[in-house]
Amino acid sequence: MSSSLSTRLNDAEVAAWLAEHPEFFEHHPELLATLHIRHEHQGRAVSLIERQVTQLRRHNDELSERLEEMIQAASHNDALFEQLSNVLLRVVGSASIAQMGTRLFNELREPFHCQQVTMLLLQEQAPMPWRAVSVSAFDKRLPGLLAGRRALAGKWRRDEFRFLFGDDGLNLSSAAIIPLCAGEQVVGVLNLGSTEASHFRSSMDTMFISHLGDVVGELLGRFLRHPNSPDLA
Numbered sequence: 001m002s003s004s005l006s007t008r009l010n011d012a013e014v015a016a017w018l019a020e021h022p023e024f025f026e027h028h029p030e031l032l033a034t035l036h037i038r039h040e041h042q043g044r045a046v047s048l049i050e051r052q053v054t055q056l057r058r059h060n061d062e063l064s065e066r067l068e069e070m071i072q073a074a075s076h077n078d079a080l081f082e083q084l085s086n087v088l089l090r091v092v093g094s095a096s097i098a099q100m101g102t103r104l105f106n107e108l109r110e111p112f113h114c115q116q117v118t119m120l121l122l123q124e125q126a127p128m129p130w131r132a133v134s135v136s137a138f139d140k141r142l143p144g145l146l147a148g149r150r151a152l153a154g155k156w157r158r159d160e161f162r163f164l165f166g167d168d169g170l171n172l173s174s175a176a177i178i179p180l181c182a183g184e185q186v187v188g189v190l191n192l193g194s195t196e197a198s199h200f201r202s203s204m205d206t207m208f209i210s211h212l213g214d215v216v217g218e219l220l221g222r223f224l225r226h227p228n229s230p231d232l233a
Contacts, residue, residue, distance in 0.1 A: 083111035084208055087104075087108065088212070088215050090103050090107065091219065094219070096127070097121075097127055097223045097224075100219060100220070100223070101128070102129060104117065104216065105117050105119070108192065112192050113199065114176075114192040114194045114200075115171075115172070115194060115195050116165050116175075117190075117191065117193070118131065118164060118165050118166070118190075118191045118193075119131070119191070120188055120189040121187070122135050122187055123187075123224075130188070138189070141163045146179055148179075149179050150179065150206070150210065151176060151177065151178040151209045152177050152206075153176040153177075153200040153204050153206060154174060155173065155174050155197060156177075161175065161193070164177065164189075165191060165193050168193075169193065172193040172194060172195055173199075174193070174194050174196060174199050174201070175193040177189060177190075178190040178209050178210070178212065179217070180220050181213070181217040181218075181221075182220060182224065186217075187224055188216075188220050190213060190216060192209070
């Protein structure tokens with residue numbers, strides 16, 4: 001390569017040429033030992049090989065951290081799945097809507113680490129601890145949520161917290177809202193509230209709460225198909 005030609009080459013052209021000829025350093029291994037790159041943090045020049053070793057170590061450290069996070073997440077999910085399974089077994093054994101509501105109210109706080117649990121029944125009347133709410137009233141407060149038929153988590157407005165949780169909702173900072181579907185119909189809504197703003201996040205995995213909603217919704221639908229039950233009187 002002549003000096004006149006080298007002056008016309010810029011960094012991008014050299015990089016492009018090397019990318020097209022990756023075997024170049026295989027043919028000239030002696031050059032690798034002469035290449036030096038300024039260290040990102042220490043400010044001194046290091047060889048290309050040392051730089052590659054440093055990058056590989058950093059990459060391995062990042063992979064190790066990600067693997068540890070995945071292991072911790074899997075462990076947490078296993079524990080949550082076991083707790084949720086135990087709750088659902090007791091809920092499925094409920095003899096009435098009221099008993100089902102009481103069991104949900106008492107037992108969902110621990111597995112989901114939440115401070116408030118409320119259950120809305122989308123009809124004119126509801127046994128305790130359920131609260132009766134019309135579909136139109138719910139849609140007015142939270143438009144589109146019932147139509148979406150899927151669990152949502154995140155932060156909500158102050159008036160929405162109060163609608164879902166009553167006066168206790170004024171102390172909450174995040175919540176999961178779980179439509180309860182019996183077939184094609186949304187028959188109720190289960191709400192989990194937390195005082196921590198980051199506890200129920202819009203980006204969180206809703207697999208477990210969606211599974212909870214599916215089971216509770218079908219059980220609720222079974223009870224509602226018998227409107228003459230004294231529990232609904």
